[in-house]
Amino acid sequence: MRHTISVLVQNEAGVLSKISSLFTSRGFNIESLTVAPTLDVAFAKITMIAIGDDKIVEQICKQLNRLINVIKVIDVTGENIAERELVLIKIGAKSERTLLLKTAEMFNAKIIDFNKKNCTIEIVGDENSINSFIEMVKPLGIKELIRSGKVAISLD
Amino acid sequence: MSDKNLLAPKVQKRTLSGAQIFMEALRKEGVEQIFGYPGGVILSIYNEFSNYDDIKHYLVRHEQAAVHAAEGYARATGKPGVVLVTCGPGACNTVTGIANAFYDGYPIVVFTGQVDSDLIGNDAFQEADTFNITSPCCKHNYLVKNVKDLPRIIKEAFHIATTGKPGPVLIDLPKDVLSAKTEFKYPDKVDLPGYNPTYTGHPLQIKKALHLLYKAKTPVIIAGGGIIASNASNELTQFARILRVPVANTLMGTGTFPGEDELCLGMMGMHGNYWTNMAISHCDVLFAIGTRFSDRVTGKLEKFCPDAKIIHVDIDPCSISKNVPVDIPIVGDARNVLVDMLNVVSQQEAEKTYLKRKIWLDEITEWKKVKPVLKHKKDELMPQVVVEEIYGFVKNKDVIVTTEVGQHQMWAARLCKFSEPRRFITSGGLGTMGFGFPAAMGAQIAYPDRLVMDIAGDGSFQMNIQELATCVEYNIPVKICVLNNGYLGMIRQLQHVLFNKKYSQCQLSGPDFVKVAEAYGAVGLRVTKEEEIIPVLTKAYEINRPVVIDFIVQPEEIVYPWVLTGDPLSKILLESPEGV
Numbered sequence A: 001m002r003h004t005i006s007v008l009v010q011n012e013a014g015v016l017s018k019i020s021s022l023f024t025s026r027g028f029n030i031e032s033l034t035v036a037p038t039l040d041v042a043f044a045k046i047t048m049i050a051i052g053d054d055k056i057v058e059q060i061c062k063q064l065n066r067l068i069n070v071i072k073v074i075d076v077t078g079e080n081i082a083e084r085e086l087v088l089i090k091i092g093a094k095s096e097r098t099l100l101l102k103t104a105e106m107f108n109a110k111i112i113d114f115n116k117k118n119c120t121i122e123i124v125g126d127e128n129s130i131n132s133f134i135e136m137v138k139p140l141g142i143k144e145l146i147r148s149g150k151v152a153i154s155l156d
Numbered sequence B: 001m002s003d004k005n006l007l008a009p010k011v012q013k014r015t016l017s018g019a020q021i022f023m024e025a026l027r028k029e030g031v032e033q034i035f036g037y038p039g040g041v042i043l044s045i046y047n048e049f050s051n052y053d054d055i056k057h058y059l060v061r062h063e064q065a066a067v068h069a070a071e072g073y074a075r076a077t078g079k080p081g082v083v084l085v086t087c088g089p090g091a092c093n094t095v096t097g098i099a100n101a102f103y104d105g106y107p108i109v110v111f112t113g114q115v116d117s118d119l120i121g122n123d124a125f126q127e128a129d130t131f132n133i134t135s136p137c138c139k140h141n142y143l144v145k146n147v148k149d150l151p152r153i154i155k156e157a158f159h160i161a162t163t164g165k166p167g168p169v170l171i172d173l174p175k176d177v178l179s180a181k182t183e184f185k186y187p188d189k190v191d192l193p194g195y196n197p198t199y200t201g202h203p204l205q206i207k208k209a210l211h212l213l214y215k216a217k218t219p220v221i222i223a224g225g226g227i228i229a230s231n232a233s234n235e236l237t238q239f240a241r242i243l244r245v246p247v248a249n250t251l252m253g254t255g256t257f258p259g260e261d262e263l264c265l266g267m268m269g270m271h272g273n274y275w276t277n278m279a280i281s282h283c284d285v286l287f288a289i290g291t292r293f294s295d296r297v298t299g300k301l302e303k304f305c306p307d308a309k310i311i312h313v314d315i316d317p318c319s320i321s322k323n324v325p326v327d328i329p330i331v332g333d334a335r336n337v338l339v340d341m342l343n344v345v346s347q348q349e350a351e352k353t354y355l356k357r358k359i360w361l362d363e364i365t366e367w368k369k370v371k372p373v374l375k376h377k378k379d380e381l382m383p384q385v386v387v388e389e390i391y392g393f394v395k396n397k398d399v400i401v402t403t404e405v406g407q408h409q410m411w412a413a414r415l416c417k418f419s420e421p422r423r424f425i426t427s428g429g430l431g432t433m434g435f436g437f438p439a440a441m442g443a444q445i446a447y448p449d450r451l452v453m454d455i456a457g458d459g460s461f462q463m464n465i466q467e468l469a470t471c472v473e474y475n476i477p478v479k480i481c482v483l484n485n486g487y488l489g490m491i492r493q494l495q496h497v498l499f500n501k502k503y504s505q506c507q508l509s510g511p512d513f514v515k516v517a518e519a520y521g522a523v524g525l526r527v528t529k530e531e532e533i534i535p536v537l538t539k540a541y542e543i544n545r546p547v548v549i550d551f552i553v554q555p556e557e558i559v560y561p562w563v564l565t566g567d568p569l570s571k572i573l574l575e576s577p578e579g580v
Helices: A015-026 A054-066 A099-105 A128-140 B005-009 B018-028 B040-046 B063-077 B095-104 B130-137 B147-162 B175-177 B203-215 B227-229 B234-242 B275-280 B335-345 B349-351 B354-367 B383-394 B407-415 B435-448 B465-473 B489-498 B513-520 B530-542
Strands: A002-010 A029-037 A043-049 A070-075 A081-092 A110-116 A117-125 A142-149 A150-152 B015-017 B033-038 B054-060 B082-084 B109-112 B140-143 B168-174 B182-183 B219-223 B247-248 B264-267 B285-289 B308-313 B328-331 B399-403 B451-457 B479-484 B525-526 B547-552
Touching: A002 A054, A002 A150, A002 B182, A015 A029, A015 A043, A015 A054, A015 B130, A015 B451, A029 B219, A043 A054, A043 A150, A043 B015, A054 A070, A054 A099, A081 B264, A081 B513, A099 A110, A099 A117, A099 A128, A099 B530, A117 A128, A128 A142, A150 B109, A150 B435, B015 B018, B018 B040, B018 B175, B018 B182, B033 B063, B033 B275, B040 B082, B040 B109, B040 B168, B040 B175, B054 B465, B063 B095, B063 B109, B063 B383, B063 B435, B063 B465, B095 B109, B095 B130, B095 B168, B109 B130, B109 B147, B109 B175, B140 B147, B147 B175, B147 B182, B168 B175, B175 B435, B182 B530, B203 B285, B203 B308, B203 B328, B203 B349, B219 B275, B227 B234, B234 B335, B247 B275, B247 B525, B264 B275, B264 B407, B275 B354, B285 B335, B308 B335, B383 B399, B383 B407, B383 B451, B383 B479, B399 B407, B399 B435, B407 B479, B407 B489, B435 B451, B435 B465, B465 B513, B513 B525, B513 B547, B525 B530, B530 B547
Parallel strands: B033 B054, B033 B082, B082 B109, B109 B168, B140 B168, B219 B247, B219 B285, B247 B264, B285 B308, B308 B328, B399 B451, B451 B479, B479 B547, B525 B547
Antiparallel strands: A002 A043, A002 A070, A029 A043, A081 A117, A081 A142, A081 A150, A110 A117, B015 B182
């Protein structure tokens, strides 16, 4: 099962390398990892999507907590949260334009650039809407696709 | 001087170099001994030693040995051991030692030199990425970027190394940081928002655990290294005696419970006693304290304590339910938890258990009759006999025994019945050959008047044999008992049983250890017959110099009992399986 784990860390050099090396040394699998400073730049927030059964994810959380620079670890899966991901998709300008624009409109995606060669689209959303959008535009010929990895916030 | 100035508090402003701050900070931490090896980038520190004669530096002959010596010192005293080495190869050579302290959970602080900050990343001479190389085997590590951070970092390092589950902390010191100057003020306390070890067990969990133990018919306590780290031996002993629960120990928990007590089961695990493993396999409540349930302890996980409810106390939440699923987890310091349990334990409830406990202890007494048979040929010096005689010789003395890793270690751990913690020092988690001798050196430096003895094999002794020079130079009078069988005995026995006697690369044509000892300026003695053991030990004991005793033992002896990898703890070999 996939778990969304939210980690508050001290924003110092070496923290990220400690966290990422933990995954290799403990044999954990992660799907995505995002890192950026919080409002207080002394801290950074990491959102990671980890894959494993409850026992493995519990170990992941405990091992993360054991790191001195890690302040708080919460498995927010199943809680009252909003999860979002940003995806940038590049599609050839010669593909079927009307369909492309219509699909984009339908999913609330934004055309951020249109030139002779390419149309670049930005979409922000939860996993379901992003995956459906990608499925819809796939037949139009995706040249490049970049996902930011998920971020999550508690709504409580 | 104006009145105003007279009234103002006297603030002593001291501007010091990074190297001087290092020395001052060590002094503040009460460090008296340090193990090290100089190199170009840390010469500014070495330049200061003459100004700080309260801090004694021991020059080892290999950096790995410096770390093991520091760990030996830490294990014997409970205080952190300190290491100072240079960058690149110096730092890389410490990795084994750091990992050893990490897996066994002992406090050491390692200072490594680093190339100048502006050279980092340039592949400069003797540059290595020490921070990233050591990260996975340190409890925490630092690369100092500004001399202003140095006092805080050193303060934090000693705090982190010695609190919670103890462990190694490394500080990487670029050369320019050591020469840069700043005002020195050593912080009184640390501010680590991400580091708050849990020391007190949850009262409700403690209550639940006690109730489970009251109801138990066949309970067993497992005492791990956490008992030593938290100084909980007395509380453990009291608790076990009140509830009359037999106590097994892991390799790391040797000496935590009186060895001659009727409740003492001795060592469990792969080469543990038959009765210990049988008792654990048949228990209905397992009370494990300060152990992380390593594979060497549990045997086949799925069949470990099949019928037992498990209570697990550990200060490290990661250890709980990592390998063995636990019914009552208690995160906390072993001593605090046991003190809390002793405070609420009901003597009345305890006494109610004594009748059923007698039945259980009688059952264990039957198992205690099962021992591996020593097939003793005439004129052969059996390694087990050597270990038993050594134990008999030292047991009433003020002694610390260390071991290397291998057959001799397992014999020593099983046959020496230590009754106090910090008397038996051995590498458990990492299983580092070459650990015991430098660890003995560190322990002897901590306690110059004790008898410190390394029980070694001819393979592992050679992994840090160069430290004979250190011992001779500082007259560190450790006694090294080499059980010399001309083999990597543990490898040989694995190949004997699991690879059908096809021996590969396990035979050693060792040096003449007596001559080696003499060449270093130490004393070399040899034992080839049983009747020589005690006289030679007595002679070695009376010599206040390092002594190597070369015991020429029967070369093909195999360590039994033996639970093969993948077998449950209850499947115990007492002799070679049929056909082997």
